[in-house]
Amino acid sequence: MTDDIHSLSGAYAVDALTDDERSAFEAHLEHCAACREEVDSLREAAAELTLLAGEEPPPALRADVLGLVSTVRPEPPRLDDRRARRRRTWIAAAAAAVVVALGVGVGVTRPWEGTSQGPEFTVAEQIARADDAQRISVSFDDGAVATVLRSQSLGRAVIETSDMAPPPEGRHYVLWLQDSDGTMHHAGAMPDEAGDTTMPLKGDAASAIGAGITVESDPRTPEPTSEPVALFSFA
Template sequence: MNHHQWDDAHALSGAYAVDALDAEERARFESHLENCQHCRDEVDGLRDAAAALGSSQPTEPPSSVRDAVLAGITGIRPLPPVTAEPVPVPDTPPSPAADLSARRRLRQLRRVPLLVAAAVILIATAGLAVWSPWSAPDDEKVHLSVTERVLTADDAARVEAAFDDGSRATVVISRSVGRAVILTEDMAQPPDGRVYALWLQSPAGVMVPAGLMPDDPDATVPLDGDASRATAVGITIEPDGGSPEPTSEPIAVFPLEA
């Protein structure tokens, strides 16, 4: 093999690592590998990277990542291609040292786009198993709201209460999520200047503030605070803005199983 003809063989390590060379190029590069420890190390490193990507668990990124990528496609200007400037022919031949330095610089320039291409191939081949952004049903719950996570939890437990006026309220709790949600149907409005206040009862029997109900007869509201050890949920009528502790008897108490 002509040395000058194959001087850029170092640049093919990335393509070789992902089996992107044709038969002739592959044979020549393997011949080159026999005498180039640097390329052998580089090929091994790229193959290790591809193997690590392929063994990773699929993850789902936030939807904002997809939106940002798509927006960037039209908003980011690509760099112009690298072109070589004409090199004047010297009156005298360059020294061996200068010739070697020039060939090394040329080889480095040639390697840049090929290494980028190899990186893209690695992502395209191994990344298919790693980066499955919009088809990972096992991870969907990671991005759900608190209310959705509670209502769809495997351990979700429901406690219902009916009022004399026909309205209803249901508390759903998930110990694994550590939160509770209340759902109301036809709930009457509280008196003027008053509000429905929500409470979580601690194992010691203390009622801890857990938020306020909106002025909506049909509402779904996640309770504030950790419900993983709560023994009950209560509703009281409090002054607008709520209170640090109940000021009236509960109009409803939802006992929660341990």
């Protein structure tokens, strides 16, 4: 997977990502307005370009286009080079238009949609507006506060921290969702700087009965290796 997730917008617009890339990019879209705007512009441009398709394309063109869109990745946008960004946007849109004209189903979804809140709201805001929103806070001795917001109907949860001290050097804050059997499921690792952070928890928060934070040497550890520094009960 590319190190710059922003560069996946063009490939996402033409459905040319792997399952892992698509999942990562859709999670990224929830809190990146710039990428949401770019994906929307690609779709709009592709829709306009499809109106120009007036004749039946040769049979070989379909295979050629699909081969290209599955391998080409646009360069990440640079704020100081808007002309190049627009050029990449229209190239990707043209590819999307050709794919649509060839009768290929481009399954582009908007994961930030599907709720009454719309794309202008973050996950945290969507949860806060839900009828079943829960807010559980834990205070630390140094005055820091960690809060988990959860909506069972949305199946989502986010964590918000305020003035949280960074973990010890070489260690990481790891988030967990706890199921009804007491098993803790990895839900992501917080940024090393901690401080004031808002981030979604990965996994199904609908069936979870709680969440937790541990301090780990490996941020990808599949199970906790230390006692939680904070626990949040959804009961």
